[in-house]
Amino acid sequence: MTTRRDFIKISTAGTGAAALGLSVLNWNGVGKAFAGKDSEPVSDTELKRYPTYCEVCFWKCAGWTYVDKEGNIKKILGNEEDPHCNGRLCPRGTGGVGMYNDEDRLKTPLIREEKDGKQVFREASWEEALEYTAKRLKEVAKEHGPECVALFNHGSGGKYFGTLLKAFGSENIAAPSFAQCRGPRETGWIATFGEAVGSPEPTDIRDTKCLVLIGSHIGENMHNGQVQEMSEAIDRGATIITVDPRLSTAASKSKYWLPIKPATDIALLLAWIHVLIYEERYNKEYVEKYTFGFDLLKEHVKDMTPEWAYGITTIEPSVIRKTAREMADAAPAIIVHPGRHVTWYGDDTQRTRAIAIINALLGSWGSRGGFYLKEKVHLAHQKIPPFPKPKRTWRDAFPGQYELASLALSSGICDATIPTDDRDCSFKAWIVSGTNLPLTLPNMQHTIDAMSHLDFMVVIDTMPMEVTGYADVVFPECTYLERYDNIRTSPHREPYLALRMPAVEPKYNTKPAWWIAKQLAEKLGLGEYFPYDDITEQLDWQLKQVGSSLEEMQRIGVKKFDRQDGALYFKKGEELEFNTPSGKIELWSNEMAAENFDPIPVYTPHPEPEEGFYRLIYGRAPMHTFSRTANNHNLWDLKKENAVWVNPKVAKLWNFNNGDLVWLKNQDGIVSSFPIKVRITERIRWDSVYMVHGFGHSKKALSRAYGHGANDSELITKVMIDPVMGGTGMRGNFVTFLQEDPGKEAES
Amino acid sequence: MRYAMAIDTKKCVGCGDCVVACQTENNVPHGYCRDWIVENVAGTYPNVEIELRSERCNHCDNSPCVRCCPTGASHIVEGGIVMVTADKCIGCGACIQSCPYDARYSHPDGYVDKCTFCKHRVDNGQLPACVEVCPTKCLYFGDLDDPNSDVSKALQHRKWKVLAPEAGTKPQLYFLT
Numbered sequence: 001m002t003t004r005r006d007f008i009k010i011s012t013a014g015t016g017a018a019a020l021g022l023s024v025l026n027w028n029g030v031g032k033a034f035a036g037k038d039s040e041p042v043s044d045t046e047l048k049r050y051p052t053y054c055e056v057c058f059w060k061c062a063g064w065t066y067v068d069k070e071g072n073i074k075k076i077l078g079n080e081e082d083p084h085c086n087g088r089l090c091p092r093g094t095g096g097v098g099m100y101n102d103e104d105r106l107k108t109p110l111i112r113e114e115k116d117g118k119q120v121f122r123e124a125s126w127e128e129a130l131e132y133t134a135k136r137l138k139e140v141a142k143e144h145g146p147e148c149v150a151l152f153n154h155g156s157g158g159k160y161f162g163t164l165l166k167a168f169g170s171e172n173i174a175a176p177s178f179a180q181c182r183g184p185r186e187t188g189w190i191a192t193f194g195e196a197v198g199s200p201e202p203t204d205i206r207d208t209k210c211l212v213l214i215g216s217h218i219g220e221n222m223h224n225g226q227v228q229e230m231s232e233a234i235d236r237g238a239t240i241i242t243v244d245p246r247l248s249t250a251a252s253k254s255k256y257w258l259p260i261k262p263a264t265d266i267a268l269l270l271a272w273i274h275v276l277i278y279e280e281r282y283n284k285e286y287v288e289k290y291t292f293g294f295d296l297l298k299e300h301v302k303d304m305t306p307e308w309a310y311g312i313t314t315i316e317p318s319v320i321r322k323t324a325r326e327m328a329d330a331a332p333a334i335i336v337h338p339g340r341h342v343t344w345y346g347d348d349t350q351r352t353r354a355i356a357i358i359n360a361l362l363g364s365w366g367s368r369g370g371f372y373l374k375e376k377v378h379l380a381h382q383k384i385p386p387f388p389k390p391k392r393t394w395r396d397a398f399p400g401q402y403e404l405a406s407l408a409l410s411s412g413i414c415d416a417t418i419p420t421d422d423r424d425c426s427f428k429a430w431i432v433s434g435t436n437l438p439l440t441l442p443n444m445q446h447t448i449d450a451m452s453h454l455d456f457m458v459v460i461d462t463m464p465m466e467v468t469g470y471a472d473v474v475f476p477e478c479t480y481l482e483r484y485d486n487i488r489t490s491p492h493r494e495p496y497l498a499l500r501m502p503a504v505e506p507k508y509n510t511k512p513a514w515w516i517a518k519q520l521a522e523k524l525g526l527g528e529y530f531p532y533d534d535i536t537e538q539l540d541w542q543l544k545q546v547g548s549s550l551e552e553m554q555r556i557g558v559k560k561f562d563r564q565d566g567a568l569y570f571k572k573g574e575e576l577e578f579n580t581p582s583g584k585i586e587l588w589s590n591e592m593a594a595e596n597f598d599p600i601p602v603y604t605p606h607p608e609p610e611e612g613f614y615r616l617i618y619g620r621a622p623m624h625t626f627s628r629t630a631n632n633h634n635l636w637d638l639k640k641e642n643a644v645w646v647n648p649k650v651a652k653l654w655n656f657n658n659g660d661l662v663w664l665k666n667q668d669g670i671v672s673s674f675p676i677k678v679r680i681t682e683r684i685r686w687d688s689v690y691m692v693h694g695f696g697h698s699k700k701a702l703s704r705a706y707g708h709g710a711n712d713s714e715l716i717t718k719v720m721i722d723p724v725m726g727g728t729g730m731r732g733n734f735v736t737f738l739q740e741d742p743g744k745e746a747e748s
Numbered sequence: 749m750r751y752a753m754a755i756d757t758k759k760c761v762g763c764g765d766c767v768v769a770c771q772t773e774n775n776v777p778h779g780y781c782r783d784w785i786v787e788n789v790a791g792t793y794p795n796v797e798i799e800l801r802s803e804r805c806n807h808c809d810n811s812p813c814v815r816c817c818p819t820g821a822s823h824i825v826e827g828g829i830v831m832v833t834a835d836k837c838i839g840c841g842a843c844i845q846s847c848p849y850d851a852r853y854s855h856p857d858g859y860v861d862k863c864t865f866c867k868h869r870v871d872n873g874q875l876p877a878c879v880e881v882c883p884t885k886c887l888y889f890g891d892l893d894d895p896n897s898d899v900s901k902a903l904q905h906r907k908w909k910v911l912a913p914e915a916g917t918k919p920q921l922y923f924l925t
Contacts, residue, residue: 040868075769075773088885090763090883231885234758234759249761249762252800634771634772638764684793
């Protein structure tokens with residue numbers, strides 16, 4: 001493939017940044033992070049604190065940033081009033097200060113240019129970079145239409161670019177958090193209960209008697225409130241059942257660990273449904289009153305006995321029965337957790353449907369100890385002109401497909417950026433805010449190919465992530481500790497608001513996302529969509545509409561409101577209408593049937609590894625978020641690289657010792673750019689290997705993360721697309737080991 | 749008064765939050781730590797168990813580090829907390845060798861450093877930074893002489909063990925099992 005877009009290195013030295021950046025470095029100075037012998041710990045009373053909510057992951061815990069007299073950020077602590085964290089941040093939130101202090105940060109705007117026949121980045125002023133970006137976006141709009149521009153976003157800053165894009169005339173706003181993560185779950189939940197699960201998940205773990213985790217590894221994912229409530233559940237002696245081919249941390253704390261054969265979860269779920277129905281252990285009153293299609297479901301699972309599932313899942317029939325009965329005994333205070341990253345095998349919407357059905361049979365949806373009825377504060381928005389109606393959207397690139405996808409598909413936009421004969425228009429420009437696409441989307445080379453076809457690409461980030469190397473313009477965003485963002489309104493048991501405000505001035509020549517988007521809008525003649533000079537005007541106006549103010553929120557950080565929507569749970573016998581075609585909880589889905597998908601989930605076998613190959617399972621480490629924190633010095637201190645987990649039996653076959661370096665090669669012959677250490681452990685099955693996602697960075701500008709560990713995203717070349725909503729199933733890849741250096745040259 | 753800590757291995761998920769919180773609270777330089785996570789795996793798939801625990805200085809009653817310190821830099825203060833006076837420490841490392849828990853490290857500024865139970869916080873009536881931050885609330889701290897302290901209550905109701913009891917150090921970290 002010819003590439004019009006050479007990968008450009010961003011130098012770690014950042015020479016020009018000093019010249020451009022010094023003007024904004026007033027009172028905070030350059031971080032004197034650790035002073036040493038003479039520096040005793042500082043008492044909290046000598047520090048000034050500013051409210052924030054965390055941006056290191058999507059849980060967005062509210063906290064306080066503590067700053068000393070010299071303007072150094074000393075530490076970040078949780079806000080005790082916040083239900084996301086209850087005053088206790090996770091390691092990433094505590095280590096968020098490392099994001100601010102990172103000397104590898106993007107320091108000034110960069111523009112791609114040709115110099116001596118070579119593509120390089122040139123440091124630019126904000127004015128020039130903004131002007132140039134506006135000009136290029138206008139050119140794309142003139143030649144191809146504004147709808148050929150797409151936004152990929154993750155995190156708080158994306159909202160502002162979303163407004164900008166809609167004003168510009170495009171609705172192609174995608175987040176990898178849908179098609180690469182929780183999209184199948186939301187689609188399956190909508191088909192069943194008429195609403196999405198949402199974030200944070202309204203799991204009432206605090207009061208549950210039984211928590212069932214299916215490949216969901218709470219404790220390794222640090223979804224803070226859930227980790228805290230699971231810990232309380234352990235204290236209370238609640239039953240935890242974990243289904244996982246790997247002894248996850250959660251599995252090790254469970255009463256039952258079901259070490260399932262990978263890719264067979266739907267068979268187990270159907271067998272559980274069989275036991276609940278045929279042993280008459282389901283919640284009859286709830287099922288009769290609120291659900292649709294019970295008889296069809298009963299007929300469907302007639303032969304799906306635990307004995308049938310045993311041959312598929314390797315879980316003994318007695319264990320399947322015993323766990324189903326424990327679930328029934330706890331009902332309705334039971335949670336079969338919907339999971340979060342659920343894009344595994346391409347039938348993920350169906351698997352999530354099966355999970356939703358079990359919750360419905362046990363009456364846990366809307367019950368204490370099951371799922372609570374979440375509520376949020378609805379903030380008003382200042383009046384802006386209506387958005388223009390785009391001539392086409394991302395859906396037009398996939399006629400008749402993925403009708404049930406409720407959000408745009410990142411992977412779909414990526415696919416539709418590579419021109420094909422049967423598509424009359426491809427995407428021509430990308431705006432990428434806070435998401436490192438090459439390590440976020442599966443099949444890294446495919447993502448790189450797509451980017452090489454673009455006319456224009458602008459990246460907004462705090463760090464020189466891989467994706468910045470493919471951009472035409474890079475805008476350095478300041479970190480969350482240095483900026484205001486929208487008020488956090490995420491739902492919980494009670495509605496809450498949380499404020500993020502800067503604790504220090506932006507370091508270097510960096511700017512907040514709202515400012516960048518607003519400046520771009522003005523240069524594009526769309527300034528009226530950002531009706532404020534400073535974001536604080538909008539925040540104060542919004543807060544005053546709900547009886548608070550910016551001044552109040554700056555003092556308290558988090559504010560609790562009274563519930564408006566009634567009780568936290570359904571009342572016994574309450575008349576309810578669900579937002580589904582039948583108005584009931586659909587065990588048999590009308591929506592799925594209308595789109596010609598199985599109205600009740602079925603088990604389909606998936607390919608298995610050939611001899612010498614092992615299924616590649618990937619997951620999370622509690623001290624890192626995706627691929628975005630590997631360079632954070634505080635978190636790097638905790639975990640510098642990933643390892644490939646190998647069962648001792650497999651290790652013996654390969655003569656491995658702990659710590660041996662190997663390269664991984666997948667079923668398509670793709671070899672990892674970097675070697676990875678072998679970790680021999682009984683925690684993993686012999687037909688699978690496991691690694692934590694987010695390592696193996698190929699960008700030298702990430703001076704700590706570069707070359708540490710292997711990158712699973714480049715090994716995930718086989719993608720099993722979920723036909724229902726376009727999710728990218730990524731657990732169907734198999735790897736083998738190379739013990740000799742394949743001599744593959746790593747990027748940059 | 750006798751300060752001690754209990755660590756609930758049934759709840760610890762090994763996230764390392766205690767390590768980062770200690771780092772930012774106590775200005776621990778990058779690449780060093782005063783507390784850390786240990787993971788022990790036992791058994792054969794699928795009959796496997798894991799024990800996760802957050803470890804640090806055991807603030808031993810019978811402290812080999814204090815006994816072997818040639819300058820008196822390592823000493824015990826009220827409440828049994830083992831402290832190092834940086835100005836008195838010559839960095840000889842005898843204490844590092846003597847500690848059965850590997851709880852001490854050589855600070856790049858030339859002295860030996862370790863956990864202080866966040867004495868500066870405890871003196872102000874606050875909890876150690878690691879205890880305050882732990883998302884799973886698996887760390888209990890307090891005065892063993894006070895039967896109502898968090899640590900006393902935790903030890904009354906649970907089975908516990910100490911590490912390397914054979915070393916005879918009378919350690920004051922208790923691991924709930």
